[in-house]
């Protein structure tokens with residue numbers, strides 16, 4: 043067994059996907075993201091007899107001094123031997139050497155082994171997120187015209203409180219990022235007078251196939267916002283919408299499915 047993780051190469055894909063098929067009750071998503079993660083870098087494996095038996099990926103965010111650790115997988119026969127721990131320590135070491143301050147990951151609330159792993163390594167739950175899925179759908183003009191998104195000023199928002207979710211990564215929302223999202227028309231915002239009453243961020247996932255992510259920050263006009271996104275996704279030929287929010291419930295909308303919750307976990311490095 044390799045004593046240290048090493049960078050994965052494209053030729054590891056087949057062996058890795060072999061042990062990343064039925065990871066969860068619903069399957070796994072590694073096959074969707076592998077090529078993007080290889081291109082992005084920071085995709086690691088540990089090998090036994092030259093065959094990968096574990097993998098993990100990290101996104102590095104120098105502006106926010108943060109790493110995001112994701113896709114930790116250990117092949118069944120090689121679990122409980124410290125491999126996951128080794129991969130996480132590897133990334134934390136890289137991050138610390140660049141003077142990053144935080145490491146984050148997302149763990150499904152029902153994934154006890156992973157929660158134990160993260161807690162053992164010093165990660166704390168900082169928020170709980172609910173995950174809903176929905177199909178795209180054409181909505182009549184009348185409904186969607188209601189909701190012209192409007193620009194917001196950074197000063198209007200207490201940004202410390204919020205994260206921006208990019209391809210299932212929770213990144214602290216900064217002024218720069220908010221400005222960029224604004225200029226790309228990715229913010230859905232409704233106001234009454236100067237008060238923001240409904241706020242969401244709509245992104246097209248770079249790593250996940252065919253998916254629009256709607257992050258709901260807060261809102262009184264949730265149904266309008268969700269239908270607006272359903273329609274945009276339909277027009278842009280996306281079939282899947284993933285809604286992520288700290289809210290516990292959403293308005294009743296046809297085919298809106300409430301999936302399991304996730305914990306956002308963080309460790310100060």
Ligand SMILES: CC(C)(COP(=O)(O)OP(=O)(O)OC[C@H]1O[C@@H](n2cnc3c(N)ncnc32)[C@H](O)[C@@H]1OP(=O)(O)O)[C@@H](O)C(=O)NCCC(=O)NCCS
Nearest residue numbers: 114115116121122123124125126127149155156158159162
């Ligand atoms: C979760 C997972 C990555 C752990 O990998 P691993 O290499 O077996 O973990 P490690 O051997 O490094 O374990 C380190 C610590 O994690 C915890 N842990 C790991 N597996 C556990 C289990 N099945 N039950 C309870 N605690 C567990 C323990 O605290 C353990 O420390 P200990 O050995 O001193 O008790 C592995 O089970 C896996 O691939 N699961 C499926 C995919 C998954 O859930 N990925 C994470 C998504 S966020």
